[in-house]
Structure formats: C-alpha cells, structure tokens
Amino acid sequence: MGSAADKPFHHGNLRAVLLDRAHEVIRSGGVDALSLRELARDAGVSHAAPRRHFRDRHALVNALAERGFELMTRRMSDAATAHPDHRDRFRALAEVFVDFAATEPALLDLMFTKTVDPPPSLTEAVRRFYEVSRRVVLDGHEAGVRPLADPERTQMLLIATLQGIATLVGTGRITSEEAGVLIDDTTTLFVGPADDR
Amino acid sequence: MGSAADKPFHHGNLRAVLLDRAHEVIRSGGVDALSLRELARDAGVSHAAPRRHFRDRHALVNALAERGFELMTRRMSDAATAHPDHRDRFRALAEVFVDFAATEPALLDLMFTKTVDPPPSLTEAVRRFYEVSRRVVLDGHEAGVRPLADPERTQMLLIATLQGIATLVGTGRITSEEAGVLIDDTTTLFVGPADDR
C-alpha cells in the first residue's frame, strides 16, 4: 500500500523512468521490442505522456545511444586509470569494449547505427567516448609505442578494430573466448609482441 | 497498354520482385522504411501474398542480408582476381568493403546485426563471404606476409577491422576519404610498410 508504483504521476522524472525501462526492454528483446505505448503503460501514464520527453521514437533511440556511450566511456576511463602500464591499459580498454558487446548487444547496435536527427548531447557523448582511447593512444605514442606514424590515425583505426571485434561478438559470429584471442592479436599489432621473458 | 506492371499475377517470381523492391526501399529510406504491406501494394498483390515467400518480416530481412553478402562476395572475388600482386589485392579487398558501406549503408547494417532465425542459406552466404578474405590472407601467409603467427586469426582480425572502418563510414562518422587513409594504415599493419622506392 502506497508503494511508488501506485503513484500515477511522475514529478519530472518520467523521462528517467521511461529510459530505464527502455534499456531493460532492448536488453532482453532487442530494439525491435521497443514500443513507446508499452513503455507508457509500464510507467502507468497515458500513451501520449512520453511525448513531453521524447518527441518521437528516434528521440528515444538517440537517448538510449547516448546512455550507451556514457556507460562505455565511464567503464573505459575506470579501466584506463586502473592500469598504469601501457600494455595492460591498452588490453583493458579492448576488454571493456568486448565485454560491453557481450552484455549489451542491443545497446551497442544502437550506438553504431546511423542516427536520425542526433541531438548535440549525443554528438558530445560520442566525442567524449573517442577521447578516452585517444588519450591512451597519444600517451603510448609519447612513450614510443608507434605502430603508425600518426597517432590520431592509429586511434581511429583502433576504434574501428575494437568496434569490429565487438560486432562479431554481439552478433554471435564469434564467442567471447575467440574475441579474447583477437584482443591478444590486436595488442600485438598496436603495441608490439609481448615480452615472453 | 499491356505492360508487365498491369499483370496482377506473378508466376513464381513474386519473391524476386518483392526482394528487388525491398532493396530499393532500404537504400533510400533505411530499414525502418521497410513495410511488407507497402511492398505488396507496389507489386500489385494483396497484403497477404508475400507470406507465401517470406514467413514474416524477419525472413525478408534475412533474405536481404543474404543478398548483401552475395553482392559483396562477388565484388571481392572480382577485385581479388583483378590484382595479382598481394599488396594491391589486399587494398582492393578493403576498398570493396568501404565502397559497399558508402553506397549500401542500410544493407551493410542488416548484414552485421544480430539475425533472428537465420536460414541455412544465409549462414552459407556468410561462410562464402569469409572465404574470400581467408583465401587472400592465406596466400599472403604462404608468400611470407605474416603480421601474426596464425593466418586464421589474421583473417578474422582483418574482417573485424574492415567491418569497423565500414561502419564508421556507413554511420557518417568519417568520410570516404578518411576511410581511404585508414585503409592505407590497415595495409601497413597487415602487409607491411609500402616500398617508397
């Protein structure tokens, strides 16, 4: 009696409620399972209420993509600060990407699909996301790890490679174990052969 | 008078008609623009007629993905046979991938998204697609081009990298020109530095 779920009104946090629920829905049923009307029903509001917070379906999808980039950026930052050694740091970054693909395949898919009317906040989130790997690659370059002459290009190629591996995992074409092997190889190519002391 | 479009019946080629039209639709409007009912209207048949050829929407999408893989496999094979030199061949292969992303972004997206109930024919098309790059990498390995010890792993990483670059192009995050630069870098990493004679 009197639980939060009974309250028919959301005092400005309806947006967060809808977004949380949308995240759950795509996690268990993919993007196709997403329905604005169902989200509204789950939140206990009329089907027209979400329109105050998301102009249309694209806006909701963009908001989810933004959340995805923020999530991954945070995990990558944490991984980067946790490992002082460049090689370890590089590997940790790659592992975050692949783990994300394995646990959030639908969200990853959203993040790397053509966006319709992306809001500035999404563009900013994407920029911050790129910035983490950029920092790591530039630091490596400073320390003499230079697989290519231009570190900016190295970083772009690295992002492409990691996204490619992640997609193979997310679509189920390779297993997480096989992805681990590919991360080893990526590290070999971008950082150099491991010391087998 | 008496043009093919007037005929209300398709003698077994309705499937091909629907698929061609579906390809056009996603090329100009993305996957979201795809509607079975609209496809049926365009073909001049009832909205229930497509069901004979595609059990549901997923079946149509899978058929499109299959067509995409066949298209790309053919272009890659042509590119591979056109260039005897390994480096040229490698580059041509990468260029096919990126060109495909630029001209068929929606189709590429379908091909690298989690499939629902993929038919054996799609699985086979994917296998044949991988086989082309596998052949090229194995030939290179034979000839002494060995960026990694295991050519099978080299091939998988190459596919991931090319798909990653293609996705960046398809989503509009980099231009085709920037992709060309990344192909240069990919070639450097996988084949070695170019002779600057």
Next chain:
DNA sequence: ACCTGAACACCGTTCAAGT
C-alpha cells in the same frame, strides 16, 4: 508544465475461402 483521451492512419499476422 504535464498529462489525458479520443482519433487517424498505418502496421504484422492469421485464416477461411477462392481459382
């Protein structure tokens, strides 16, 4: 501001029936 309720124009999917 924020939400409701009715309305509009679509969907995918199913199924008995036609030829």
Next chain:
DNA sequence: ACCTGAACACCGTTCAAGT
C-alpha cells in the same frame, strides 16, 4: 500452388482538453 479479403491486435503521432 498461389493469391484474396476480412479480421485482430497492435503501432506512432497528433491535438483539443483538462488540472
């Protein structure tokens, strides 16, 4: 075999109206 036409249960989106 292949297709039709009606029916069902949904959608996204819009908009006047309520508090």
